[in-house]
Amino acid sequence: MDIDEIIKALSNPVRREILVWLKDPVTNFPEQEHALELGVCAGKINQRSGLSQSTISSHLAVLQRVGLISSHRMGQWAFFKRNEEAIQAFLDEMNKQL
Amino acid sequence: MDIDEIIKALSNPVRREILVWLKDPVTNFPEQEHALELGVCAGKINQRSGLSQSTISSHLAVLQRVGLISSHRMGQWAFFKRNEEAIQAFLDEMNKQL
Numbered sequence: 001m002d003i004d005e006i007i008k009a010l011s012n013p014v015r016r017e018i019l020v021w022l023k024d025p026v027t028n029f030p031e032q033e034h035a036l037e038l039g040v041c042a043g044k045i046n047q048r049s050g051l052s053q054s055t056i057s058s059h060l061a062v063l064q065r066v067g068l069i070s071s072h073r074m075g076q077w078a079f080f081k082r083n084e085e086a087i088q089a090f091l092d093e094m095n096k097q098l
Numbered sequence: 099m100d101i102d103e104i105i106k107a108l109s110n111p112v113r114r115e116i117l118v119w120l121k122d123p124v125t126n127f128p129e130q131e132h133a134l135e136l137g138v139c140a141g142k143i144n145q146r147s148g149l150s151q152s153t154i155s156s157h158l159a160v161l162q163r164v165g166l167i168s169s170h171r172m173g174q175w176a177f178f179k180r181n182e183e184a185i186q187a188f189l190d191e192m193n194k195q196l
Contacts (some may be wrong), residue, residue, distance in 0.1 A: 007109040008109045
């Protein structure tokens, strides 16, 4: 776990908001047709954010690089979900350190 | 509480280390002559870090600006201590949000 990189990833409010949305996909992405167990489709996250596709792609890439989310590809789609274990490990470390 | 600014402040490992040192001043700054209740003298933090005075000053200024530490001036000395309430409020918010 690279705690510096995780904190940097979290310093952006859009990235924190994506993590919050992914906590409750049923409520936040009810219109997704694919099973939400796979994760949430990048396009849906994009739609909800109102930001450009490239901006959201780069935020998702940052969150994935530091391990806070994981992705699953199926055909032309990319689905993202939280990595609960990594998020909890990070919070535990922050609570311990600070 | 400006959570974005606090996270940015904490993304630097030296700043996190200063907060860790200030958690236990008796152990980490036993050589300080002034009462540790006032806080830890900037010069002592500087010495312990092995970094330049201007680097440490700027790290302390960032931590103070976001409210994680507070300072007390006495003559030529500046003493710093953790703002436990703000640190706890930040951790509570992160635990809740993430």
